[in-house]
Each structure stands twice: as C-alpha cells, then as structure tokens.
Amino acid sequence: MKRHYLHLVMSLLAGACLAAASCSDSDKEIKAPSPNFPEAVSPTIGAGETFTIEIDPNQDWEASIPTATAAWFWIEDGTQKVWTLRGGAGPARIVIAAAELEEFDDNRVCEVTLTMGGQSKVIATITRGTLDRGFTLRTCQLDDYGDFIYNPNSTETGLTYLYGTEPAENVALTWPEGRTGFSMPVLVEANFEWVLGKLPEWLEVPAKTIGEPGAQLELRLQGDASRYPLDGAEETLVFTDKNNSGVSYEIPISIPACRDIFSVSGMSAETKFNTKAEYFNSMNGDWVPGSAMGSVQSIDGAKFFLFAEVTQQWGAPYLSAEAEDLAWILLTEEPWDSTPGSDVVQSRQFTVGVTENGGKARKAYLLALPAAVAETISDPYQLIDAEIRDEYKQYLVTTINQEANPGSISANNPAGMTEIGAAFEKLPADDWYIGEFGVRDGYKLIYTKEWSNDPESTLTVDREYTGVAFFDYDLQPMSGEESWLSVRKTAEGVIVDMDPAKDKCGGSSMANEGIAHIGFAVFTDADGRFALIQCIYDENYPIGGGGEGFEVKFAMPDLVSGATLVEITKENYETVAGGNTDLLASFAENLGMGVPQYMLTYTSAEPSNAVLEVSPYQQIMLMPMSGAEWLDYEPLSDTQILVSMAKPEAEQASYGMLQFMDGSWNMKCIVYCTPAF
Known part of the structure; x- marks a missing residue:
C-alpha cells in the first residue's frame, strides 16, 4: 500500500512537470513581436x-x-x-x-x-526621372556690308565664324557681295544625338548631318544653285533625335527671290578703242589688242542691246539699232547653259570689240536688261527716243568710243604721253595753219617738260617722207643750228625734239601765263607737203605731272565713325599741317606739282566704315619705308582700300603716306595717314 502511494505521488509530479513545460513554450510564441515595416515611399x-x-x-x-x-x-x-x-x-x-x-x-x-x-x-x-532635351541653333553674324563675320579666335575655339548670342527663331539665307550664292553658316548644339532629317529641295545637303551630344557643330547651309526658287521660298529644317524619331525640332528657313538678281561687272563706264581696234586698259595705261571683257550675272533671259550713234550732214546725231550701223561693233556673249542641273543664276562672260576704223570717230551704247525687263521689249526702239529713255539709262553698261583715223601721223601711246607731260591731237580740217602751209593733215604737239620727248612721245608716220622743214612762230623758215625743233627716227617711229632755249621768237602761252614756244614741222613726200605739226613747249600747260582728276573719298561717308578725311588745298594746307614743318613743306611742294593730297586721320584704333574709294591706280607705295611700320593697307577691290593704323612708337614717324602711282610710276595722289588715338 505504501509502495502504491509512492508511485502515485511520483506520477503526479511528472505530470505537473510536463504541464509546466507545455505552458512555457506557449507563452514564448505569444510574446514574439510583429515586424515593424517602415512607411512606403515613392521618390x-x-x-x-x-x-x-x-x-x-x-x-x-x-x-x-x-x-x-x-x-x-x-x-x-x-x-x-x-x-x-x-x-x-x-x-x-x-x-x-x-x-x-x-x-x-x-x-x-x-x-x-x-x-x-x-x-x-x-x-x-x-x-x-528622364532628362530634358536641349537644342539650340544660332546663325552667323553679319558685318556692315552684309557679309559673314569670321572668328578672329578660330584657332582656339575651332569655329570659323562668329555667331549670335541668342538662339535663332529662323534661318534666312543671304548672298553677300563677292560670294557665289545663297548661304548661311549656323551653329547647332544639343544634349542628344541628332540628325538633320529634313531640308528643302533648294538646299544642298551639308557635309555633316549628325551631331553628337554636347558638341558644337558648324553647318554651312548652302542653297542648291540648280534649284533656286525664282520667287523665293520659306520651308522648314527638321532636326530629329537619332534614337527617337518621334522627337524633332523645326526651324523655319527662307531663301530670297532670285528673279531680280542682275549685275554687270568688269566694264568701265567708257570703253575706248583706237583706230587699230585696240582697247584702252585703264589699269596699266596701254592700248591692248583684242576686246574688252565683262561678265553678267542673271537668270535666263537677260539680254544685250546695242545702239550706234549715227551722224548726219544736217541735224543732230541719232541712235540706230540697224545691223549696218552696228557692223563695226563685235559683241560676243557666252551662251546660257541649259543642260539639266545647271545653275538658275549664272555668270557669263561677254566681250566688246570693234573693227579697225578708217574714218571718223565712232560711238555706241551697250545696254544689258534683266530678264524681267527684257521680256517686255519686243523692239529695241522701245528703249530709245532721240537718246536712251530715262527709265532704261540704269541699264547702260558702257559707252563705246573709237577714235577717228588720225590721218598721216599718229601718237603711239597717248596715255603714256600724258604721264610725261606731253599731248598730241589733230587739228580741225579748217584750221588756218593747214591752209597756210597747204597740207591735208594738221596736228598739235605740246611738251611741258624737258623729258617730254621720252619714247612715250613716239609718233608714227604712215608713209615714207622725204623731208621735214621747220618754221618759227612767225612762219619763217628755221634751218640747221638755228632751229629749236628737230625730228629723229627710231625703231618705233619718229620723235620730235624741242630745245626752247634756242627759240628766238616765242609767243603767247597757251596757259595765258609766262611765255610759250611755238614752231612748225612740215613733212613732205614725193608729192609735196602732206602734214604739219604745230610744236608747242609750254611749262604751264595743264597736262601731266600730277594726278588731275584723281579723287579719294569714303565709300560710305554717312556711316564713318572714328576717322576723318580732308582734301589738302592751297587754302587749308597750313592749317592741316598744324605746325608740323615737314608736313608743311611736303604739302607745298606737291601742291606746286599739281598732285592731289588728302589727310586721313584715325581717332580710333578700330574706326567703322572707313573704307576709301579711290580713282584707278597701278601701284601704291608706303612711305617712309622705315619708321612707319604701324601703317598698312588692304586692297578690297580695284578702287577700294582699307587703311589700318596702330599707335606709333616714340622713335617712329608720327605720320605716313600712301602714294598712288600709275603704270609708269608717276605720282597720281598722296594720302597722308595720322593716328590720333
């Protein structure tokens, strides 16, 4: 019994322990915390x-x-x-x-x-997040003449031109003077890879059409010369994201009308020919065989018109477009290139020549009409009445003048004679001396300097003459050592020599001051007397020795700033010299020689629109050759130059000179240059 009781107690204790253990595990599961997740965010x-x-x-x-x-x-x-x-x-x-x-x-x-x-x-x-696209296009800056401005720092920046600071809303092609067509440089920059996806048919495809992100790319937008629209056009340039064709930027682009583009160049206002059909080259002062040449730039349909001035026995001369009256004029014109793909605006050469003249002086007028005007003309006489009608005078290209046949004696180089102070001209047929000496041809030869008988004064006699007789002012014969006149033959012709110191007669000066020396040389052949030369030596006669008619002016006087130009005259030369004795002496000397003089003063190191327009010349000399390194010039055309000046150093000359010369190195004009900044 006692044993049974002990066994029961032990069983109860074991059950209690198991129950206690079971309650402990359950309590732990209930006490474990829940996960504490943060609030969700959406950045x-x-x-x-x-x-x-x-x-x-x-x-x-x-x-x-x-x-x-x-x-x-x-x-x-x-x-x-x-x-x-x-x-x-x-x-x-x-x-x-x-x-x-x-x-x-x-x-x-x-x-x-x-x-x-x-x-x-x-x-x-x-x-x-996505990135915002950025795209800008800027157009080239233009100077005061409408031309593109080059970038002075192109080596550092890699950009050829200067561009506007603000993005362009549109692109307008332009045709600056001296360039070959419609164009406009632009600078494109974007933060994405782009492609020029669309452009007008009248625009050439640029050399590059794809740009890299972040890079600047210069594009020369050049019109397609074979597709210029006659009346101009405005279309759109489309720049597309290379990686997303659905994104694009459109820039309006325009091209001016070319229907009215018309210019004629290369011809002087007067085209002169001698009797041998040689034309006078004003640049070098020589008569040149062949024809004068020019060019006309236009669309198809421009047309030339010729009118000869016809003299008549009674009444004033009249203009004629008849073939027989124009037969002495040789006009050639480069044909229009009409092949597919040829330019809409073309520059074509033309030449003007004449036939040899055996008679009187001849004169004609050459007109060139733009296509739009030419198509309204069905008859050349619509352009003229007694003279060219006022509305068509703007289309006059050149006046053609051919000298009359000189007769038996002619000057080989009239322009060269002028440069050495000599002149040769034919006397009127009714001159008193022609009748007095009984000759057919009479001439006047004038010398103003000791060297006026240089080879430039060579004359040609059209026949073999048998003798020359000399007469003084009173028509009295001079012979041998008494004569102050003589004639010598050369390979090129004959030269008249004058020694005024030997003249014992003299006469009134042709310039109405001082004394001129006058005599006569009469040529004879087998049939008798056939020509006379009235020989005059007059130091005061107003020819040669200077730059008569040479003019210097600002090309755009209303736009000049930072520069002044003053012509030096007898009235103001002392004031202009301003106390500089060297300048004063130079002014006075050259005024006495008839050399035109000007004073160019820069009040700014970079004056605006100070381009000079000058008369034709052959050479320019910078003086002094040392000491004026601060002075320079740039020819912009045959008659325009741009002078540049820096501030002289202390040891350098305070002024310099541009001396304009003709083909024989004769002084034509002096422009004194002074920096005053």
Missing part, C-alpha cells in the same frame, strides 16, 4: 543619384530589388553593388543607386522589398 531621383531608406527593424531583415532592373538600379553595400542586403534588428540604412546613363523618354522604376518575420513588404517605389 524620383536623377541619373547617377542615390536614395537612402532609413529603417529600424525589430528583428532580422532582408532588403532586395528585382534583378530585372539591375541595369538601372542597385543597392550600395560599401563599395559593392548588390541586389540583396541583410541585417539584424536595430537602425539601418538601405542606399539605392541609379545608373548614370541618361535617358530622355523612358522612366525606369524599381521596387524595394523588405522581408522579416516571414513577411515581405514593398517599402519604396523609386523612379529614375
């Missing part, structure tokens, strides 16, 4: 940026992002890129990083999932 970050999620979990945790977004997002674990990160209870940071690769159109999204206590929750939805 947007930029490419290359990070976002930090602050957490304070109450148990072990695991953060993860989808591997599908691994190209765009990752979790930073120190310096490592991971897509799963684990940690224990307590404060922690989860840093999500976004790739630096920028995109313009696709938003990349990443979900961050936090797992703990057997539960998972999205605690962040992170969006990587």
Whole structure:
C-alpha cells in the first residue's frame, strides 16, 4: 500500500512537470513581436543619384530589388553593388543607386522589398526621372556690308565664324557681295544625338548631318544653285533625335527671290578703242589688242542691246539699232547653259570689240536688261527716243568710243604721253595753219617738260617722207643750228625734239601765263607737203605731272565713325599741317606739282566704315619705308582700300603716306595717314 502511494505521488509530479513545460513554450510564441515595416515611399531621383531608406527593424531583415532592373538600379553595400542586403534588428540604412546613363523618354522604376518575420513588404517605389532635351541653333553674324563675320579666335575655339548670342527663331539665307550664292553658316548644339532629317529641295545637303551630344557643330547651309526658287521660298529644317524619331525640332528657313538678281561687272563706264581696234586698259595705261571683257550675272533671259550713234550732214546725231550701223561693233556673249542641273543664276562672260576704223570717230551704247525687263521689249526702239529713255539709262553698261583715223601721223601711246607731260591731237580740217602751209593733215604737239620727248612721245608716220622743214612762230623758215625743233627716227617711229632755249621768237602761252614756244614741222613726200605739226613747249600747260582728276573719298561717308578725311588745298594746307614743318613743306611742294593730297586721320584704333574709294591706280607705295611700320593697307577691290593704323612708337614717324602711282610710276595722289588715338 505504501509502495502504491509512492508511485502515485511520483506520477503526479511528472505530470505537473510536463504541464509546466507545455505552458512555457506557449507563452514564448505569444510574446514574439510583429515586424515593424517602415512607411512606403515613392521618390524620383536623377541619373547617377542615390536614395537612402532609413529603417529600424525589430528583428532580422532582408532588403532586395528585382534583378530585372539591375541595369538601372542597385543597392550600395560599401563599395559593392548588390541586389540583396541583410541585417539584424536595430537602425539601418538601405542606399539605392541609379545608373548614370541618361535617358530622355523612358522612366525606369524599381521596387524595394523588405522581408522579416516571414513577411515581405514593398517599402519604396523609386523612379529614375528622364532628362530634358536641349537644342539650340544660332546663325552667323553679319558685318556692315552684309557679309559673314569670321572668328578672329578660330584657332582656339575651332569655329570659323562668329555667331549670335541668342538662339535663332529662323534661318534666312543671304548672298553677300563677292560670294557665289545663297548661304548661311549656323551653329547647332544639343544634349542628344541628332540628325538633320529634313531640308528643302533648294538646299544642298551639308557635309555633316549628325551631331553628337554636347558638341558644337558648324553647318554651312548652302542653297542648291540648280534649284533656286525664282520667287523665293520659306520651308522648314527638321532636326530629329537619332534614337527617337518621334522627337524633332523645326526651324523655319527662307531663301530670297532670285528673279531680280542682275549685275554687270568688269566694264568701265567708257570703253575706248583706237583706230587699230585696240582697247584702252585703264589699269596699266596701254592700248591692248583684242576686246574688252565683262561678265553678267542673271537668270535666263537677260539680254544685250546695242545702239550706234549715227551722224548726219544736217541735224543732230541719232541712235540706230540697224545691223549696218552696228557692223563695226563685235559683241560676243557666252551662251546660257541649259543642260539639266545647271545653275538658275549664272555668270557669263561677254566681250566688246570693234573693227579697225578708217574714218571718223565712232560711238555706241551697250545696254544689258534683266530678264524681267527684257521680256517686255519686243523692239529695241522701245528703249530709245532721240537718246536712251530715262527709265532704261540704269541699264547702260558702257559707252563705246573709237577714235577717228588720225590721218598721216599718229601718237603711239597717248596715255603714256600724258604721264610725261606731253599731248598730241589733230587739228580741225579748217584750221588756218593747214591752209597756210597747204597740207591735208594738221596736228598739235605740246611738251611741258624737258623729258617730254621720252619714247612715250613716239609718233608714227604712215608713209615714207622725204623731208621735214621747220618754221618759227612767225612762219619763217628755221634751218640747221638755228632751229629749236628737230625730228629723229627710231625703231618705233619718229620723235620730235624741242630745245626752247634756242627759240628766238616765242609767243603767247597757251596757259595765258609766262611765255610759250611755238614752231612748225612740215613733212613732205614725193608729192609735196602732206602734214604739219604745230610744236608747242609750254611749262604751264595743264597736262601731266600730277594726278588731275584723281579723287579719294569714303565709300560710305554717312556711316564713318572714328576717322576723318580732308582734301589738302592751297587754302587749308597750313592749317592741316598744324605746325608740323615737314608736313608743311611736303604739302607745298606737291601742291606746286599739281598732285592731289588728302589727310586721313584715325581717332580710333578700330574706326567703322572707313573704307576709301579711290580713282584707278597701278601701284601704291608706303612711305617712309622705315619708321612707319604701324601703317598698312588692304586692297578690297580695284578702287577700294582699307587703311589700318596702330599707335606709333616714340622713335617712329608720327605720320605716313600712301602714294598712288600709275603704270609708269608717276605720282597720281598722296594720302597722308595720322593716328590720333
């Protein structure tokens, strides 16, 4: 019994222990805390940026992002890129990083999932934002003449031209003078890879049509010369994102009308020919065999018209377009190129020549009409009445003058004679001396200088003459050593020599001051007297020795700033010299020689619109040759130059000179240059 009782007590104690153990495990499960997930967030970050999620979990945790977004997002674990990160209870940071690769159109999204206590929750939805596109186009700056301005720092910047500071709203092609067509340089810059996807048919495809992100690209937008629209046009340039054709930028572009483009160049206002059909080249002062040449720029349909001035026995001369009256004029014209793809505006050469003249002087007028005007003319006589009608005078290209047949004696080089102070002309048929000496042809030869009998004064006699007789002012014969006149033969002809010191007669000056020496040389052949030359030596006769008619002026006087130009005269030369004795002496000397003089003063180192317009010349000399290195010039055309001046050093000359010369190095004009800045 006692044993049975003991066994029962032990069984009860064992059951109690089991019950106690069972209650302890149940109590622990009930006390385990719930996971404390943070509030979910939805931030947007930029490419290359990070976002930090602050957490304070109450148990072990695991953060993860989808591997599908691994190209765009990752979790930073120190310096490592991971897509799963684990940690224990307590404060922690989860840093999500976004790739630096920028995109313009696709938003990349990443979900961050936090797992703990057997539960998972999205605690962040992170969006990587798109980049805004940037696109600018700027057009080239234009100077005061409408031409493109070159970049003075092109070596450093790599840009050929200077561009506007603000983006252009449109592009307007232009045709600056001296260039070959419609064009406009532009500078394109964008933060995406772009392609010029659309352009007008009248625009040439540029050498480059694709631009890199962040790079500046110069494009020369050049009109297609074979497709210029006659009446102009406005269309659109389309720049497209190379990686998304649905995104584009449109820039309006225009081209001016070319219907009225018309210019004639290369011809002087007067085209002179001698009796041998040689034309006078004003640049070198010589008679040149062949024809004068010019060019006309226009659309198809421009037309030349010729009118000869016909003299009649009674009444005033009249203009004629009849073939027989124009037969002495030789006009050639380069044909229009009408082959497919040829230019809409073409520059064509033309020449003007004449036949030899055995009679009186001849004169004609050459007109060139633009296509729009020419198509309204069905008869050339619509252009003239007694003279060219006023509305058509603007189309006069040149006046053609051919000298009369000189008769038995002619000057080989009249222009050259002028440069050495000599002149030769034919006397009127009814001149008293012609009748008095009983000759058919009479001439006047004038010398003004000791060297006026240089080879430039060579004369040609059209026949073999048997003798020359000399007469003084009173028509008395001079022979042998008594004669102050003589004639010598050369390989090119004959030259008359005058020694005024031996003249014992003299006479009234042709210039009405001082004394001129006058005599006569009478030529004879087998049939008797046939020509006379009235020989005059007069130092005061107004020919040669200077630049008569030479003019210097500002090309655009109303726009000049920072520069002045003053003509030096007998009335103002002392004032202009301003106490400078060297200038005063130079002014006085050249005024005495009849050389035109001007004073060009710069009050700014960079004056505006100071281009000089000058008469034709052959050479320019800078003086003094040393000491004026601060002075220079640039010829812009045959009659325009741009002078540049710097501030002289202390040891340098305070003024310089531009000396304009003709082909024989005779002085035509002096422009004194003074920097006053």
